[in-house]
Amino acid sequence: MNTLELMKQISRPSSSKIVLLVLDGLGGLPSLETGKTELETAKTPNLDKLAAKGVCGLSDPVGPGITPGSAPGHAALFGYDPVSSDIGRGVLEAVGIDFKLQSKDVAARGNFCSVDEDGLITDRRAGRIATEKSTELCQLLDKQVIEDIEIIVRPVREHRFAVVFRGNSLSPELPDSDPQQVGVAPLVITPLSPKAQKMARVANQFVDQAKSILAEQKPANMILLRGFSQRPQFPTMSDIYKLKPAAIATYPMYRGLARLVGMDILETGTSIEDEFTTLTKSYADYDFFFIHVKATDSSGEDGDFDRKVRIIEQVDNTIPQLIGLQPDVIVVTGDHSTPAMLKGHSWHPVPVLLYSEWCRTDKVTEFSESASILGGLGRIPAVQIMPLAMANALKLTKFGA
Amino acid sequence: MNTLELMKQISRPSSSKIVLLVLDGLGGLPSLETGKTELETAKTPNLDKLAAKGVCGLSDPVGPGITPGSAPGHAALFGYDPVSSDIGRGVLEAVGIDFKLQSKDVAARGNFCSVDEDGLITDRRAGRIATEKSTELCQLLDKQVIEDIEIIVRPVREHRFAVVFRGNSLSPELPDSDPQQVGVAPLVITPLSPKAQKMARVANQFVDQAKSILAEQKPANMILLRGFSQRPQFPTMSDIYKLKPAAIATYPMYRGLARLVGMDILETGTSIEDEFTTLTKSYADYDFFFIHVKATDSSGEDGDFDRKVRIIEQVDNTIPQLIGLQPDVIVVTGDHSTPAMLKGHSWHPVPVLLYSEWCRTDKVTEFSESASILGGLGRIPAVQIMPLAMANALKLTKFGA
Numbered sequence: 001m002n003t004l005e006l007m008k009q010i011s012r013p014s015s016s017k018i019v020l021l022v023l024d025g026l027g028g029l030p031s032l033e034t035g036k037t038e039l040e041t042a043k044t045p046n047l048d049k050l051a052a053k054g055v056c057g058l059s060d061p062v063g064p065g066i067t068p069g070s071a072p073g074h075a076a077l078f079g080y081d082p083v084s085s086d087i088g089r090g091v092l093e094a095v096g097i098d099f100k101l102q103s104k105d106v107a108a109r110g111n112f113c114s115v116d117e118d119g120l121i122t123d124r125r126a127g128r129i130a131t132e133k134s135t136e137l138c139q140l141l142d143k144q145v146i147e148d149i150e151i152i153v154r155p156v157r158e159h160r161f162a163v164v165f166r167g168n169s170l171s172p173e174l175p176d177s178d179p180q181q182v183g184v185a186p187l188v189i190t191p192l193s194p195k196a197q198k199m200a201r202v203a204n205q206f207v208d209q210a211k212s213i214l215a216e217q218k219p220a221n222m223i224l225l226r227g228f229s230q231r232p233q234f235p236t237m238s239d240i241y242k243l244k245p246a247a248i249a250t251y252p253m254y255r256g257l258a259r260l261v262g263m264d265i266l267e268t269g270t271s272i273e274d275e276f277t278t279l280t281k282s283y284a285d286y287d288f289f290f291i292h293v294k295a296t297d298s299s300g301e302d303g304d305f306d307r308k309v310r311i312i313e314q315v316d317n318t319i320p321q322l323i324g325l326q327p328d329v330i331v332v333t334g335d336h337s338t339p340a341m342l343k344g345h346s347w348h349p350v351p352v353l354l355y356s357e358w359c360r361t362d363k364v365t366e367f368s369e370s371a372s373i374l375g376g377l378g379r380i381p382a383v384q385i386m387p388l389a390m391a392n393a394l395k396l397t398k399f400g401a
Numbered sequence: 402m403n404t405l406e407l408m409k410q411i412s413r414p415s416s417s418k419i420v421l422l423v424l425d426g427l428g429g430l431p432s433l434e435t436g437k438t439e440l441e442t443a444k445t446p447n448l449d450k451l452a453a454k455g456v457c458g459l460s461d462p463v464g465p466g467i468t469p470g471s472a473p474g475h476a477a478l479f480g481y482d483p484v485s486s487d488i489g490r491g492v493l494e495a496v497g498i499d500f501k502l503q504s505k506d507v508a509a510r511g512n513f514c515s516v517d518e519d520g521l522i523t524d525r526r527a528g529r530i531a532t533e534k535s536t537e538l539c540q541l542l543d544k545q546v547i548e549d550i551e552i553i554v555r556p557v558r559e560h561r562f563a564v565v566f567r568g569n570s571l572s573p574e575l576p577d578s579d580p581q582q583v584g585v586a587p588l589v590i591t592p593l594s595p596k597a598q599k600m601a602r603v604a605n606q607f608v609d610q611a612k613s614i615l616a617e618q619k620p621a622n623m624i625l626l627r628g629f630s631q632r633p634q635f636p637t638m639s640d641i642y643k644l645k646p647a648a649i650a651t652y653p654m655y656r657g658l659a660r661l662v663g664m665d666i667l668e669t670g671t672s673i674e675d676e677f678t679t680l681t682k683s684y685a686d687y688d689f690f691f692i693h694v695k696a697t698d699s700s701g702e703d704g705d706f707d708r709k710v711r712i713i714e715q716v717d718n719t720i721p722q723l724i725g726l727q728p729d730v731i732v733v734t735g736d737h738s739t740p741a742m743l744k745g746h747s748w749h750p751v752p753v754l755l756y757s758e759w760c761r762t763d764k765v766t767e768f769s770e771s772a773s774i775l776g777g778l779g780r781i782p783a784v785q786i787m788p789l790a791m792a793n794a795l796k797l798t799k800f801g802a
Contacts, residue, residue: 003464006484010467358742360430360438360749362774376771378750378780380465387466391748398746399463400470400483401490401628 004240006399007079007387013242016328016393019279019289020385022077023315024070024254025297025338027350027369031305038296038305038340039351040368042312046319047332047353047367054330054355056364057377059385061336067347073335074257078237078290079386087260088172088229093162096256097154098265101231106170106199109227110153110161111178112137112220113186119211119222121182125159126220134159137220140213146202156252163225165203171196176226177207186224199228236262237288241390246282248275249292258290272311276318283325300338301345308340329356329392331385332367352377352385356392405480405641407800408788414643417729417794420680420690421786423478424716425471425655426698426739428751428770432706439697439706439741440752441769443713447720448733448754448768455731455756457765458778460786462737468748474736475658479638479691480787488661489573489630494563497657498555499666502632507571507600510628511554511562512579513538513621514587520612520623522583526560527621535560538621541614547603557653564626566604572597577627578608587625600629637663638689642791647683649676650693659691673712677719684726701739702746709741730757730793732786733768753778753786757793 028037061068061076062083071092072082090107101107112134114123129137135155141163142153149167156162173196177186186207191200203225210223237245239262247258248266255265264286268278275291283289293315299307322330330353337348351372362376377388390396429438462469462477463484472493473483491508502508513535515524530538536556542564543554550568557563574597578587587608592601604626611624638646640663648659649667656666665687669679676692684690694716700708723731731754738749752773763777778789791797 006464006467358430358747360770363771374775376774377465378459378774380780384465387464388748389466391466391468396466396468396748398468398470400473400487401493 002081003383003387004079004235007390008235008240010397010399011241011390012395012397014393014395015287016395017287018329018389018393019291019322019327019331020077020389021291021293021322021330021332022074023293023296023312023332023334025300025336025345026334027337027339027346027348028300028308029339029341029348031341037369038300038308039312040370042309042316044312044316044367046316048365050319050323050330050332050355051353051367051371052365053361054353055359055362055377056367056372056375057352058349058369058372058379059333059352059382060349060379061382063381064349065347067345068336069345070253070335071257074254076382077333077335077385078261079240079383080234080261081383085232085234087232087257089227090162090229091231092253092256093156093160093227094154094164094256095259096252097156097162099154099162099164101164102166103231103233104168104170106165106172106228106230108163108203108225110163111224112159112161113222113224114219115222119185121179121184121186121222123219124178124180124182124224128158129220131155131157133220134161137214137217141210144206144209146205147198149202151206159220163206165199170199172199172228172230174200174203174228177203178224178226186222189225203228232260234261238262241288241386241395243288244286245288245290246286247290247292248278249290250275251292251294254292254294263290272314272318276321280321280325296334297338300340301343303340303343305340329354329389331389333385349379350382352380354388354392358392358394403482404784404788405636408480408791409636409641411797411800412642412791413796413798415794415796416688417796418688419730419790419794420692420723420728420732421478421790422692422694422723422731422733423475424694424697424713424733424735426701426737426746427735428738428740428747428749429701429709430740430742430747430749432742438770439701439709440713441771443710443717445713445717445768447717449766451720451724451731451733451756452754452768452772453766454762455754456760456763456778457768457773457776458753459750459770459773459780460734460753460783461750461780462783464782465750466748468746469737470746471654471736472658475655477783478734478736478786479662480641480784481635481662482784486633486635488633488658490628491563491573491630492632493628493654493657494557494561495565495657496660497653498557498563500555500563500565502565503567504632504634505569505571507566507573507629507631509564509604509626511564512625513560513562514623514625515620516586516623520586522580522585522587522623524620525579525581525583525625529559530621532556532558534621535562538615538618542611545607545610547606548599550603552607560621564607566600571600573600573629573631575601575604575629578604579625579627587623590626604629633661635662639663642689642787642796644689645687646689646691647687648691648693649679650691651676652693652695655693655695664691673715673719677722681722681726697735698739701741702744704741704744706741730755730790732790734786750780751783753781755789755793759793759795
């Protein structure tokens, strides 16, 4: 029996409430000047108070040494095995724009790009064209039918779009057409298995037609496709945990991830404050809330140590509002580390703070990487955070006689 | 290869001795007044001295967040995967009264209960009738034959009994007849799979006949059945570890669990002191001793913080006698936590103390939950305690060339 099956067996509905606050890319690395990470540099009196009353530790989203993408990082936080429940990039883009993927659809992530007269890529993102322009171009590519396959093209943001292939006998076993470098031509797509031959034919023809359709456009005169994938068949969080779960996220991808595990997606604004206002407004209607803060990750990816510090402080300011709602369980953590020093996701374990009346507090009195090493949670795989949250909410029955 | 297969491959017999002292439900939660758990409140100079010389840590019987019953808690301590080796309640009751279960037998746990003239349950335990009375009633129900199935009924303690169905074509895939509430009738048993149809027929007829036979009894005029199950086929601890293991336990269920993994069951009295006297007397005859202390769990379940503290202190008093025997390895731990604050089993990790000449001691100088967080064992699954004990007893050979 795997953990999800076990959780399904022992989870019980109850009126207690859990709030999972995810600061994307929370974990960091120390600044060379101060020896302190972003989280250790930030003034976080409210999180520190919560850490003092709660229990802390470090979690590995996938495993020690493994740098996770957003999808496995969040899958693990929701309690799903991050390796076996891997979600393709195409599916992520599609569900992230509220596109209702059907089970046999194959989705891919697209980039508008620029090619020169020889067809060689000069800019993989076509100068990050505006979303408005991209929306226009998507309309030019949308609604084609190749063989018996319907092709749906939707803008995402800037140069990014999602393409969905709908029809029979499609398999997602295709490599990317995006060579991930300039100065070369987009790759012709060769099927990775015999049953993907039709899909490869259709995809290559779609790319050829896009090239013709976009020929006169500037700078976006070509497309690149990657992450061909089908919607995974996950049991929902309601099935497993008997929860009524809701997601509050400003970025489409995280709403998409939450939708894949069956969360309701709440309308919210664009700021952290907006997200907490949404939480307060909808607090009575759900018993599980996933709140996603994106800017910790983006600032880390930009290498902007100070901005990441300020965003953590901004989140800290909202903590009294969260505590004021008196959730039975509060978990504050990240889906992975994004140290500004590395300008990208990293493998470093992520600090976890769990607060509940029953959490068996430890001696940790600040929320930080170095303090969490000595926390009562120890170092745990991120998939075990949901079972811990459920236990602390007294939503689990005993296992075995 | 799973851990048991690995252990089987590398375990070697030797003259060294291991004592596994299990304080049932040892782990606790801090009192709101003092901020200290039961174990932290208890004066345990002897255990603290042992902790200072040994190595400490925290263990998860099943996994973080999972509250284990006694069976998975002990299975894990004996080194068996607690999920795949789940043992049914019926089997537990039967083996706990020294009943020799055959491999095709189906066992169930029974309660004598009280029903009103409409057949609705008024007391699920019939006022906890005395064991003597229950023994009488079991004799009335014993030795029936329904279809070709022989039915054996044995008293356990107070209102509890074990019933064993013996014969061909029986399957344990039945739900309980016990609705776990009063004011309703006992449930008719519906088979959970087609091959359990005969077993369901026989069980329902047995319940009907019990109703007739007990009709004039007061207050125990009906029965409830639960935990239909068959004896699991475990490899014994001798097979796996090449040990000659013995169990010392005052409660039948724990003797039953020990018997399922092939331990000899030693006659003992009813007190902790009796158990240590038994240990001393039999010390020469075995190389592995499992000593089970029940009262830490019962006091925790009663919510009696102070009594749990006193029982831990009573165990502490016996530690010099244990050390006097000079075992090569001493392990002191619990099968799960039972915080008095929660009045029941819980998911919190359990302190573990391992002492041997070769244990690589840490800086922990007291045996407690909060000190164990910083211990050299870290936070480990309970199934890894036996491999550690075996290694410290120098009973394991090198793995691999």
